[in-house]
Amino acid sequence: MTHWIIAPVILPALLAPIIAFVMRHDIGLARAASFAGTITLLAISVGLTVMAASGETYVYELGNWPAPFGIVLVLDRLAAVMLLLTALLALVVLLHATSTGWDARGRHFHALFQFQLMGVMGAFLTGDAFNLFVFFEVLLIASYGLMIHSGGRVRMKAGLQYVVMNLAGSTLFLFALGTVYAATGTLNIADLAEKVRALPVEDAALVRVAAVLLMMVFAIKAALFPVQFWLPATYSNAPAPVAALFAIMTKVGAYAIIRVHTMVFGPDVAVTDGLTATWLMPAAVVTLAVGAVGVLGARRLMPLLSFAVVGSMGTMMIAVAAFTPYAMTSALYYLVHSTFSAAALFLLADLVVSRRKGGDLLRPEPPTVQNGLFAALFFAGAIGMAGMPPLSGFLGKLMILDAMKTTPEMVTAWVAILVGSLVTIVGFARAGSILFWKATAMTPEASDAEGQEQAGEAATRPAGEAATRPAGEAATRPAGEAATRPAGAMQVAPTVLALAILAVLAAGAGPVTGYLEAASGQLFDPTGYVAAVLGGNGEAGQ
Amino acid sequence: MELVVASAVGVLTAGGVYLILRLRAFPVILGLALLSYAVNVFLFATGRLTINAPPVLQLYGEATYSDPLPQALVLTAIVISFGMTAVLVMVALGAFLEADDDRIDLEADEDAQTAMTGLTAPTAEKEPGA
Numbered sequence: 001m002t003h004w005i006i007a008p009v010i011l012p013a014l015l016a017p018i019i020a021f022v023m024r025h026d027i028g029l030a031r032a033a034s035f036a037g038t039i040t041l042l043a044i045s046v047g048l049t050v051m052a053a054s055g056e057t058y059v060y061e062l063g064n065w066p067a068p069f070g071i072v073l074v075l076d077r078l079a080a081v082m083l084l085l086t087a088l089l090a091l092v093v094l095l096h097a098t099s100t101g102w103d104a105r106g107r108h109f110h111a112l113f114q115f116q117l118m119g120v121m122g123a124f125l126t127g128d129a130f131n132l133f134v135f136f137e138v139l140l141i142a143s144y145g146l147m148i149h150s151g152g153r154v155r156m157k158a159g160l161q162y163v164v165m166n167l168a169g170s171t172l173f174l175f176a177l178g179t180v181y182a183a184t185g186t187l188n189i190a191d192l193a194e195k196v197r198a199l200p201v202e203d204a205a206l207v208r209v210a211a212v213l214l215m216m217v218f219a220i221k222a223a224l225f226p227v228q229f230w231l232p233a234t235y236s237n238a239p240a241p242v243a244a245l246f247a248i249m250t251k252v253g254a255y256a257i258i259r260v261h262t263m264v265f266g267p268d269v270a271v272t273d274g275l276t277a278t279w280l281m282p283a284a285v286v287t288l289a290v291g292a293v294g295v296l297g298a299r300r301l302m303p304l305l306s307f308a309v310v311g312s313m314g315t316m317m318i319a320v321a322a323f324t325p326y327a328m329t330s331a332l333y334y335l336v337h338s339t340f341s342a343a344a345l346f347l348l349a350d351l352v353v354s355r356r357k358g359g360d361l362l363r364p365e366p367p368t369v370q371n372g373l374f375a376a377l378f379f380a381g382a383i384g385m386a387g388m389p390p391l392s393g394f395l396g397k398l399m400i401l402d403a404m405k406t407t408p409e410m411v412t413a414w415v416a417i418l419v420g421s422l423v424t425i426v427g428f429a430r431a432g433s434i435l436f437w438k439a440t441a442m443t444p445e446a447s448d449a450e451g452q453e454q455a456g457e458a459a460t461r462p463a464g465e466a467a468t469r470p471a472g473e474a475a476t477r478p479a480g481e482a483a484t485r486p487a488g489a490m491q492v493a494p495t496v497l498a499l500a501i502l503a504v505l506a507a508g509a510g511p512v513t514g515y516l517e518a519a520s521g522q523l524f525d526p527t528g529y530v531a532a533v534l535g536g537n538g539e540a541g542q
Numbered sequence: 543m544e545l546v547v548a549s550a551v552g553v554l555t556a557g558g559v560y561l562i563l564r565l566r567a568f569p570v571i572l573g574l575a576l577l578s579y580a581v582n583v584f585l586f587a588t589g590r591l592t593i594n595a596p597p598v599l600q601l602y603g604e605a606t607y608s609d610p611l612p613q614a615l616v617l618t619a620i621v622i623s624f625g626m627t628a629v630l631v632m633v634a635l636g637a638f639l640e641a642d643d644d645r646i647d648l649e650a651d652e653d654a655q656t657a658m659t660g661l662t663a664p665t666a667e668k669e670p671g672a
Contacts, residue, residue, distance in 0.1 A: 130615060137622050144629055148636065156637040157648055160567065163633050164646060167574050167626055168562060174581040174619055181612065182588040233648060 004051070005060040005075045005125065007044045008083055011037060012118035020111035031098050034110035038094050041117065042087040045080070052080035055518065057532035059127070067127075067533045068191045074127035074533060077519035078332070082124040082255055085336055086248050088501065089343055090117055096347045096494035097241040100354075105150035105239075112149070115142035116245065123252050127533055129180060129187040132256065133173050136221070140166050143249065146242045147234065158237035165230040169220040176213035183207045190533035192264045193526045196271060204271040211265040211272050215279065218260070221253025224317060225286040228310050232294065235309060236302035236360075240350030243302070244343040250313050251335055258320055258328070263526045267323040280321035281409055285416045288314025292420040295427035301353060301360035304431055305345050308385050311424055312338035315387075315417055319400040322407045328520035330399035333513055337392040337505055341384035344498035348377050351487050351495065352435065362431055364438035369486040375436035377495055382428035384502045387421050392505035397421065399513070547587050554580035567634040567644035574630065578623035585616045 015037040023030040051058065058075040061067065094113065096102070103109035119139025126132050144166075148159035181187055183206035184195040196207060216227070223231040231250070235243045257280070265272040291311020298304035316338060319331035353360045355368040368374060380391070387393035397417060404413040505512060522528060554576050561573025589609030597610035638644045 130618070134618065134622070137626070141626065141629060144633060148633060151636070151640065153640040154648070156633070156640040157646075160630075160633050160637040161646055161648065163630050164562070164570055164574065167630060168577070170622075170626070171558075171574070171577045171581050175584060177615070178581070178585045178588040178612075181615075187611075 002058055002060050004044060004048060005058055005073050006062075008041060008048070008087075008121040009073070009118055009125065011041055011044070012114040012121070016111045016114035016118065019114060020108055024108065024111075027104050030110040031103065034094060034113060035098075037114060038087065038090050038117070041121075042084075042091055045083040045087040048075055049080040049084045051075070052077045053515065053518075055522075057522070057529050059532050068186055068188050071131045072127040072188070072190075072533055073125040074190075074529065075125065076522050076529060077515065078255075078259070078523060079124050081332065081336070081516065081519060082251070083121060085251070085339060086117065086120050086124070089245065089248055089339060092340075092343060092347070092494045092498050092501075093241050093245045095497070096244065096350070096491070099488070099490040099494070100241070100350065102150070102239055102241050102350075108145065109149055112142045112145040113245070115139075116146060118142075120248055120252060124255060127189050129189055129192065129260070130177055133170070133177060136173065136252070137170060139249070139252065140170070143242075143246065146245070147238050149239050149242060155237045155239075158233050162230060162234045165220070169217055172213065172220075173217040176210055176217055179206060179210035179213060183210055188533065189260065189264060190526075190530045193530055194534070196264055197269055199271050201270055207265075207271050208275055211261070211275055212279065214260060214265075215257060215276060218253045218256040219283065221250065222257060222317065223250050223253070223287070223310050223313050224280075224283045225290055225314075226283070228287055228290060228313075231310055232303050232306040235306035235346075236300065240302075240346050240353070243306075244346040247309065247339045247342040247346070250309060251339055254313065254316060254320070254335060257317070258331070258523065262323065262328070262523045263529065266524070266526070277321050277323050280317060281412070284314050284317035284321050285412055286314070287311070287317065288416050288420045290314070292423035292427070295424050296430070298427070298431070299362055301349050301362060301431060301435065302346075304362070304427065305342070305349055308345070308424060308428075309338075309342045311420060312342065312385065315397065315400065315420065318409075318413050318416065319403060322404060322409065322413075324403065324407065325517070325520045325524050327400070327403035327407070328523060329513060329517045330396065330403045332516040332519060333392075333399060333505075333509070334396035336512070337384070337396045337502060340498050340501045340505070341381060341391070341393060344495055344502070345378075345381040345385060347495045347498065348374065348381055351491060352378070355485075355487075362434050364434055364442055366442045367436070367439040371436055371439060373487075373492065375432070377492070377499065378432050378436060380499050381495075382425075382432060384499065386425045386428055388425070390506060391499075391502045392509065393502070395506055395509050543591055543593070547583060547591060551580050551584045551587070554583065565646045567638060567646060570646055571627065571630055571634060575623075575627055578619070578627070582616050582619055582623075585612050585619060588612050 015033060019030050019033050023033060052075055059067070060073040060075075062071045062073065065071070090113075097109065116139055119135050119142055122135035123132055123139060126135055144159065144163050147162055148156055177187065180192065183203070184192055184199070186192055186195055199207060220227045235246060238246060261276045265276055267274055267277065288311050291307050291309070291314055294307025295304055295311060298307055312334070316331050316334045319327045319334065349360065352368065352374050356365055358365060384391040384393045387397040401414060401417060404410050407413070558573045558577035558580060561569045561576060564570060564573070589612035592606055592608045595606045595608045597608050597613065634644065
């Protein structure tokens with residue numbers, strides 16, 4: 001049974017090269033393979049989630065090397081939830097990318113997509129800190145390719161920034177891992193959890209440096225203040241389906257903080273003694289503020305959504321920084337919610353933006369063909385993101401507020417979350433009314449003069465992009481017939497699916513939080529994890 | 543030897559950080575390469591500095607040995623950073639060919655500026671971190 005643990009890594013790892021080498025000239029074949037792979041991945045993830053529900057921690061020893069010496073993959077409830085989340089999101093994004101034709105606007109979309117999944121799945125499963133670095137690199141290198149998919153001047157420049165930022169981050173990661181190894185002599189997470197707890201307080205300096213360095217590295221991925229600045233430029237210039245997929249990337253950083261800083265450098269560890277929470281809480285509050293102000297001040301739709309992602313990361317990390325089991329449960333629930341609400345909004349934005357003359361500029365324009373439908377979907381996505389009832393964002397924020405009630409940071413957290421939510425709502429209301437409401441007051445003739453001038457501006461972008469794109473593909477921001485073509489059912493379906501998941505998450509909040517509660521229980525009691533990994537149980541890897 | 547290794551890491555890191563801050567593609571690539579050299583040397587040192595010692599424990603006695611794990615880590619790190627540098631060069635080249643300049647930073651968003659002035663009252667102009 002334990003062999004299934006490695007399946008989420010192996011499957012995309014095998015599929016991606018096949019797609020890249022065998023199916024590269026046949027987009028239909030590549031799509032079919034990619035769908036088959038992603039659906040299988042979803043099935044495996046469901047199976048693993050059910051398996052992990054037993055409460056046991058399953059360990060897979062690579063090459064059958066026992067734990068502190070070999071690399072292990074570990075499946076517990078938290079990892080299983082993250083796997084399921086990734087697989088589900090991947091399916092939604094893949095549906096959108098194929099139905100809108102995004103995957104055909106550049107090369108190797110599906111191969112890169114599978115490699116990205118491999119990296120993300122591996123990062124969630126691994127029980128070794130250096131292996132975590134390797135999987136980070138796998139998912140990053142695939143994300144570089146996806147980020148600049150279909151090219152274009154601004155996208156290439158933003159992509160370059162993104163690559164440089166993450167390479168610097170990777171270097172920092174290696175410095176952190178080196179420090180961890182120098183201080184403890186191990187990189188296995190379970191072994192670290194034991195060794196760090198056994199460390200005398202006099203030797204704390206190196207470990208504390210390592211803990212903060214690691215937090216810094218994960219904060220870059222999770223887009224926490226002061227290293228959140230790369231996210232808006234990246235997400236708003238990435239192709240929309242890729243931006244939706246990247247919703248899971250910030251969660252990889254958050255997951256790494258949750259995993260490492262509760263199990264290894266947790267609140268009960270003498271040598272780091274609350275160090276993480278001390279720094280994480282203010283960072284999270286400022287992140288939330290930056291996100292909210294960004295949402296309010298954004299002049300374009302895509303940066304607005306990117307800042308909303310930053311804000312949601314802030315909200316989530318406030319709950320993580322409390323380091324109590326209940327707060328962690330609420331953080332995990334909000335993590336799942338914010339992933340799908342961000343994805344839904346990015347996918348919807350793609351449908352809207354590709355039908356507007358001015359792209360994602362927030363300014364009134366004559367209504368698109370399906371103004372009513374888009375407005376309804378945007379409304380649903382926005383209340384999800386801002387945390388209004390009836391969608392799951394409301395429950396998530398409510399749980400976070402409830403969990404913060406008993407902590408000393410209650411006032412800060414409540415003020416930050418409530419004010420942040422209000423500002424976010426105002427920002428979304430402004431964007432929505434400009435995009436969909438004011439549009440109904442404009443007739444195409446009235447805006448013709450303005451439209452022509454805008455078309456000139458907009459033309460510079462597609463012209464640059466067209467050069468790198470295979471002939472016969474529609475431009476990203478078309479001014480011609482594609483702009484007036486209504487979105488088909490298959491193009492709207494992924495957005496609706498993502499919103500439906502939010503509704504299901506809200507309706508099934510009881511069972512979901514039950515599972516997440518057990519997951520955070522496992523996190524705060526690492527003895528089970530440590531025993532499973534280091535106990536050398538014979539069944540592993542057989 | 544400690545002094546040599548420590549100052550090598552320090553100098554390489556300082557040079558790397560300085561070059562990254564130049565905001566031009568070529569110096570940034572060199573800077574990242576220097577940083578990855580620095581981290582490789584640093585990783586070597588994390589297994590403690592020993593010379594003329596075998597990378598395995600000896601059967602008899604607690605003779606000194608050089609820790610083999612950091613060497614494996616360094617090897618992995620070298621492979622990854624080499625690959626990443628290659629990708630970075632290609633992306634930088636692509637960006638340079640698209641944009642005709644090699645600046646890393648994005649220019650101000652003119653479209654949004656003009657749209658904003660023609661729109662409503664400038665209620666919120668602050669856009670931190672963008």
